[in-house]
Amino acid sequence: MANGEILGWVSRRFCMLGLVDGSSAMSLPKFIIGMIFALAIVVAWSYADGASLGTALVRVVVCAVIIQVGYFLLIYVMVARSAPTSADKAREAERSLNADKATEGEKFSARRSIH
Structure with missing residues (x-):
C-alpha cells in the first residue's frame, strides 16, 4: 500500500x-x-x-x-x-533570490528617481 x-x-x-x-x-x-x-x-x-x-x-x-x-x-x-525537506530548501532559495532582486530593483529605482 x-x-x-x-x-x-x-x-x-x-x-x-x-x-x-x-x-x-x-x-x-x-x-x-x-x-x-x-x-x-x-x-x-x-x-x-x-x-x-x-x-x-x-x-x-x-x-x-x-x-x-x-x-x-x-x-x-x-x-x-x-x-528540512528538499521542497523547503527550494522555497527558501527562491525567497532569497526574490529578496535579492527586490533589493537590487530598489537600488536602481532610487538612483533613477534623483533629479
Whole structure:
C-alpha cells in the first residue's frame, strides 16, 4: 500500500502522524488505542476506589486532556526537530533570490528617481 493511498475516507498519510525521517514512533491508530486503554484503567481505578459517577467522569476527562496535550507536544517537537525537506530548501532559495532582486530593483529605482 502506498504512503498516500486512501483508506476509506482517511488517507494513510494522515493516520501516520508520527512518521518523521522514516521512523514510525507513534501513529494515530496506536495513539487512540493506547488512550482508550489508559482511560479504561482510570475508569477501573475509579470503580475500585468507590468513586461517584461524577468523580469518575472528572478523572477520565482530566486524564484525556493530559494525554491529548502530551501527544500534541510530542508531535510538535518531532516536526520542529525534523530536517528540512528538499521542497523547503527550494522555497527558501527562491525567497532569497526574490529578496535579492527586490533589493537590487530598489537600488536602481532610487538612483533613477534623483533629479
